[in-house]
Each structure stands twice: as C-alpha cells, then as structure tokens.
Amino acid sequence: MNDNIYGYLAEFDTPTQLVEAARKVRLAGYTKTDAFSPFPIHEIDEALGIKRSILPFLVFAGGVTGLLTGLALQWFVHVFDYPIIVGGRPYFSLPSFIPPMFELTILFAAFTAVFGMILLNGLPKPYHPVFNVPRFALATREKFFLLIERQDPKFDLQETRNFMQSLNAQEVFDVDE
Amino acid sequence: MQEVKKIQKNLHPPMVEGDHSFASVTDIISDRTLKKRTPYGWFIGFALAFMVAQSLLFTVVYLVITGIGIWGNNQPVGWAFDIINFVWWIGIGHAGTLISAILLLMNQKWRTSINRFAEAMTLFAVACAGLFPLLHTGRPWLAYWLFPYPNTMGMWPQFRSPLMWDVFAVSTYATVSLLFWYVGLIPDIATLRDRAKNKYFKTVYGLLSMGWRGSAKHWHRYEIAYLLLAGISTPLVLSVHSIVSFDFSVAQLPGWHATIFPPYFVAGAIFAGFAMVLILCIPLRHWYGMEDFITKTHLIFMGKVMLATGLIVVYGYAMEGFFGWYSANEFEVFMIYNRVWGGPYWWFYWLLILCNGLSIQLLWFKRFRESEFWLFFISIIVSIGMWLERFVIIVTSLHRDFLPSSWAMYSPTVFDWSMFIGTIGFFFTLLFLFVRFLPVISIFEVRTLLPDAQVNHGHHGAHGELNDRPNAFNESINDAQGAEEK
Secondary structure: OOOOEEEEEEEEOOHHHHHHHHHHHHHOOOOOEEEEOOOOOOHHHHHHOOOOOOHHHHHHHHHHHHHHHHHHHHHHHHHHHOOOOOOOOOOOOHHHHHHHHHHHHHHHHHHHHHHHHHHHOOOOOOOOHHHHOHHHHHHHOOOEEEEEEOOOOOOOHHHHHHHHHOOOOOEEEEEEO | OHHHHHHHHHHOOOOOOOOOOHHHHHHHHHHHHHOOOOOHHHHHHHHHHHHHHHHHHHHHHHHHHHOHHHOOOOOOOOOOHHHHHHHHHHHHHHHHHHHHHHHHHOOOHHHOOOHHHHHHHHHHHHHHHHHHHHHHOOOHHHHHHHOOOOOOOOOOOOOOOHHHHHHHHHHHHHHHHHHHHHHHHHHHHHHHHHHOOOHHHHHHHHHHHOOOOOEHHHHHHHHHHHHHHHHHHHHHHHHHHHHHHHHHHOOOOOOOOOOOHHHHHHHHHHHHHHHHHHHHHHHHHHHOOOOOOOOHHHHHHHHHHHHHHHHHHHHHHHHHHHHHHHOOOHHHHHHHHHHHHHOOOHHHHHHHHHHHHHHHHHHHOHHHHOOHHHHHHHHHHHHHHHHHHHHHHHHHHHOOOOOHHHOOOOOOOHHHHHHHHHHHHHHHHHHHHHHHHOOOOOHHHHHHHOHHHOOOOHHHHHHHHHHOOOOOOOHHHHHHHHHHHO
C-alpha cells in the first residue's frame, strides 16, 4: 500500500456502470470525487452532485458589457470627441450604431463563454496526478474512470479502497501524488 | 411491429453505419492523423493546391508594389472582382456555422460527423474572403485604420457606414468561428495527445489540449459553453451576411437598393456553402474511408438543404424583377431591362438562372439526390452560379448607373483572375493541412451517437425525472431507441 497518494481511481467499461458507481459513491458520503469519460454523460452531473455552473450568467454579463461598450464607443466618437454630420444624420444616429453594437455583444459573449469555460475548468493544466496512471490514457478513448481524492474527509486508505473494489470496477488504481 | 421499426428507421436513419465501438471510432478517425501512412494522393493534392496558391502570392506582391490599378476596376465599376470574391467566399463559410450552430440548436444528429470540417472550411473561406477588401484598400499596411483606436491624427472611423459595419461583422465572425472550432477540438486533441507516439506531436497536441482530461465537471461546463456558443453564433451568422448585403442595399444604386437583400443574401450564402461542403465531403469520405460516419443519409440531407435554400434564392431573383416593375421607377425598370435582356451582360443573368435556378430542380428527384456523382456535379454548378450571382448584382448594376455619360464596360484583367484562382489554391492548401494534422470528424461527438453511449435508466426509475436537463447531443437518439424498444 502506497502512502503518498492523491486518491483512488476506478476503471469501468460502460457509462452505465460509471453512473451507477458514482451514485453509490455519493450515497456513501464522499464529496471530493470526479468522473472521467471520453464524451459528456449527462446523468453523471446528478449522480455525482455537480452543481449547475454559473457560466451562463457570466456570458450574459459579457454580452451586456459588449453592447454597452459598442454604444459608449460610438457615442464617444460621433457625439463627444469628433462630432461631424455625415449623410445628414444626427450626431447620435442610433439605428446606424446598432450593427457594431450587436457584433460587439456577440464578440464579448463568445470570449466570455470560451475563456470562462476554460478558466472555470482550471485549464490549462498540463499536469494532473491522474495522468500518472498509465491506463488513464484510455479516458480519452473508450474507458470510464471514477476518482475519490485523498482530501475527502471520509477518505481512508484501506476502507475506501475496499469500497471502490465493491463497485464492480474493472480495476482500482492508486493515483500517485 | 416490423412496420413501426421501418418508420422509425426512416424518421431517424442511423447516423453511424457499421458495427462500431468507442475504440474503433477513435482509432479510425485518429489513425488518419497519427498512424496511417500519408496517402500519395495527399501529396499530389497538396502540391497542386500549393502551386495554385503561388499565383495568389505573386499577385499580392505585384499588387502591393504597383497598386490596385492592375485590376480591371474602373469608373463606374469601382467594385468588381474584389467584392464579388469577398462575398462569394464569405457566403461559402456560412454553411459551416449553420451546420455547427443552427443544426446543433435544432438537435439535428447528422451535423455531428460533418461539423468539424465544415467549420474548418468556414475559417479558411473567411481567410480568403478577408484578403480581398484588405487589398482593395490599396494600402493594406494601413488597414488597422479601420479599427477605432486613439491616434495622433485625431481621427475616428465612420460608424454610420456599412463598410465599417462590415469590418466589425467579419472580424467578429472570424474570431467566433475560430473559438467555436477550437472549443470543439479540445477533447479530440486530448485524444490525439494520448494516442500519439511521436514526441513532437505529443508535445504540440499536449499544449493545444491544455491538459483536458475528460472530467465530468469539465464536460458539464464545456457543454454549457458549447451550447451558448451555438446560441450566439446563430444570430451572428445571420447578421454577417445581412451586413454584407447592407454594403449594397444601403446604397441608392438601382439593383442594390432593395429590402429583400438581407434574407436573400443569407439564403444564398447557405446555398453556396452547402454546395462547397458537398464538394469537399464526397471525395473525403471515399479517400479517407469515412463512409461509415459520413453516410449517404448525410449527403441526401445536404442535398435537401441545398434545394430548399436554392428555392429561396430563386424567389429572391423573382422578387428583384417584381420590385423593378412594381416600383414604376424608370431607373429600376431600366435596371431590370438592362440586366435581363437589353444590356451587354444579359447572358450572365441567364447563365445564373441556369446554374442556380434550373440545375437544382433535379434535386426534387430521389435518383439525383441519392447519386454522389449528381450531387457533386450540381454542387459545382451551384458554386459557379453563386459567383455569377454576385457578378450580376455588382457589375451589371454599376456599369449602367444614373448618368449615361458615365457608363462603361468592365472586364477583368489577368491579375483579377490570378488572384481569384490563387485564393482557391490557398483554400485547398489550408484544407489539405487540416485533414493531415487534425481529426476531420469530431470523435467525441460521434462516440455519443453509438448505442453504447446510452446510460441505461432501467434500474433507476426514481432518478429519471432529475435527468431533464436540455441535452444537446443525445436526446433524439434516446427517443428513437426508446421507441424501438417498445
């Protein structure tokens, strides 16, 4: 038994087995857990108790910021800093300002969605202890993994290992720190 | 029972053919990049495309040294090949966004295996499109003047001009398309990273994948971000071609000043784009052995989309004629007369009707829709037709404007052609590089299409009602299979 570990990783063959095991892990009271799969599985969110992300609110805020930036920029340029009449239109010609405002809304919202997702996910993170398990390379191909971290208050070197073995896992691995 | 199954199969045709597992899907698609010998055909195709791209390089160098006088543009035809090709390329790009965003929101499974290279096509087409207005400025090294930044000249761009809107629309479109494409690639690049044996490839894919490990928490945010991106790309793609059409319709020139332009341009863009997707994916599925993922069903669906959008475009042509007559404005009436039968470019108009209006009528028939040869052939014809459409709109409207004293003919010079053909070479060069180094089909999304990807709810009825979160990837397949089991 290795003392210096990050947690235990169990391998499964199918998404159904993974979701069933995740439910049991959650019911057993573990909280510092994670699952790994080669494609998104929606049932896992509820099985592991993953909270709904705040990302949509951030994206909305990003979009509103873009809209206001577009409005403020064009007001500054055409009303405040360099007022000049073009085509007989008023300084503040809102209908003409709508396309740039719209595009900036989209641009800021898209940036927030992508970089918000990446940063909330804690990426880029080239190293993570789970990569120390050689079989984990299959998590991006065909296998499903369930992790219980050592940080978990309920974690016990022996008991947790026995518990994970009882989940119909193919194999349980020590994840080196 | 048998009948129900048959109807189900017609309603939800399988999107992956053959007997596949997660591993086999992964291997087939990623081995193309990692393991299989690069086919000789790739080298030949790449070399040809790269050679053609040199004519772009040559023209651009000559153009920058000499000035845009080397083109055939004159007065009154101040806009010609540069804007025709710009609109043509950007329209082609729109199918990629339509496939990746709009079809995702509409839960169309068949987008899954074609979205990756359709998005790549979008990016490369936008890159080609952007070259034309950039070089048409005459001093491309000062193109940053188009962006609003505080400068020592104390000047600002003119935001009331559609050309300024165009700058914002196209640069936003290029940026968002790149982000969308990259986000879709992250999990697949992680797959390549884990499967690559070559040290350098492993490092590069490792950097690009940012340490993606397929964590459930990450997938959760990933799917939200992907769905939101699709949600904001949908109005974006419609806005981009609307704004491109404003370049014309906000002007007062007869033939340009029409309210039907935005929807008519958007439909035309999607029409041209699907033609290009078909041109690319019919050879790709054969040469790269992807028949199981890009099935006949995909091709038939694309043929149907082409027919539908083509008919909208034909409606646009009919409305242009009707408006010309109904406006009772002598300039509008003259424009139609000049365009359709009285002017020197009348045969362009009829060639356009032949390419875009008549050729697609074949797609009403199953025989043509199901034949790869005919789909490919019609797509080529449509691509030519859509180019002619922009020629008709731009050149025939400009060359006979309000003042007969300023009328003139337009003919392209050899540099107009070498630049246009050069961008086609550039486009295919980028595509060849793409199919060599990145997975051409979204691997993780194809995995979700397999029956094995379904979580069996059977033993957990009590949890069923908690699983009602909007589900971008799996829902309708679930339904189809649920119904089949019953």
